[in-house]
Amino acid sequence: MTTKASTTTASNTTPAADARTLGLAHYAARGVLEHFLARHGVTFQQQIALRAAVTAEAPRTREDLVAQVVASVKATPAEVRATLDELLAKDLLVTDGPHLRPTDAGRELLAAVGAESAPISARIWGDIPTEDLVAAGRVLTLVTERANAELAVLSS
Numbered sequence: 001m002t003t004k005a006s007t008t009t010a011s012n013t014t015p016a017a018d019a020r021t022l023g024l025a026h027y028a029a030r031g032v033l034e035h036f037l038a039r040h041g042v043t044f045q046q047q048i049a050l051r052a053a054v055t056a057e058a059p060r061t062r063e064d065l066v067a068q069v070v071a072s073v074k075a076t077p078a079e080v081r082a083t084l085d086e087l088l089a090k091d092l093l094v095t096d097g098p099h100l101r102p103t104d105a106g107r108e109l110l111a112a113v114g115a116e117s118a119p120i121s122a123r124i125w126g127d128i129p130t131e132d133l134v135a136a137g138r139v140l141t142l143v144t145e146r147a148n149a150e151l152a153v154l155s156s
Contacts, residue, residue, distance in 0.1 A: 017139060029124065036117045040109055041090075045083045047113070048073055050092055050106050059099035074151070 015021055030044060037047055049069045053060060069080045087093040092106035
């Protein structure tokens with residue numbers, strides 16, 4: 001009788017990366033972030049959209065932001081438009097002609113969440129060797145590219 005080779009490390013305790021381990025890591029880290037976002041009355045998707053506006057090299061139109069957030073979180077354009085409306089209502093974004101710009105309050109909110117979550121982020125990421133992070137980054141980038149390509153085929 002033949003058995004399937006183990007997909008664990010030499011210590012036989014760490015599972016190989018797969019969709020489940022990726023999902024578990026994502027939701028665990030997201031749960032930590034959402035804890036801090038909730039203190040400020042902001043959702044995960046609102047934070048993603050606000051960060052897209054704050055980190056943009058040039059002012060973004062509403063539809064540019066919609067496209068970027070849809071690509072990031074795989075939400076529908078209608079859901080992202082509603083999220084942008086929520087950010088406008090909270091005065092975290094402001095309309096400036098054809099563009100949406102982050103307000104000082106929006107920038108301050110992201111800075112506050114970053115500062116509040118920094119100690120926990122340091123505990124989560126701090127002692128992972130650089131070479132492991134680089135390897136994980138390569139794998140996650142490849143998985144993202146492949147999944148996006150498959151999603152594009154499924155959506156066409």
